[in-house]
Amino acid sequence: MAGDRWRLSVAADRCVGSGVCAASAPHRFFVEDGLARPEHEVVDAEDELIDVAESCPMEAVFVRVEGSGELLTPPE
Numbered sequence: 513m514a515g516d517r518w519r520l521s522v523a524a525d526r527c528v529g530s531g532v533c534a535a536s537a538p539h540r541f542f543v544e545d546g547l548a549r550p551e552h553e554v555v556d557a558e559d560e561l562i563d564v565a566e567s568c569p570m571e572a573v574f575v576r577v578e579g580s581g582e583l584l585t586p587p588e
């Protein structure tokens with residue numbers, strides 16, 4: 513995974529704006545108008561991002577491998 517780039521997104525139809533993601537990773541996510549968004553859509557692979565995504569109570573944070581599009585989380 514070293515050297516991989518990951519694409520972050522938030523599913524607007526799932527996010528309830530709880531802010532859990534932004535609280536645990538304020539450099540990665542922010543909440544605006546009740547919807548979380550990634551600060552940067554494509555970032556270096558970082559295990560912390562999986563933890564943050566998995567902490568979302570709505571499974572709204574999607575992490576994909578940039579290029580292949582492989583979905584890392586949430587489970588389908």
Ligand code: SF4
Binds near residue numbers: 572
């Ligand atoms: S933790 Fe999930 S539901 Fe809460 S703001 Fe972040 S993406 Fe939205």
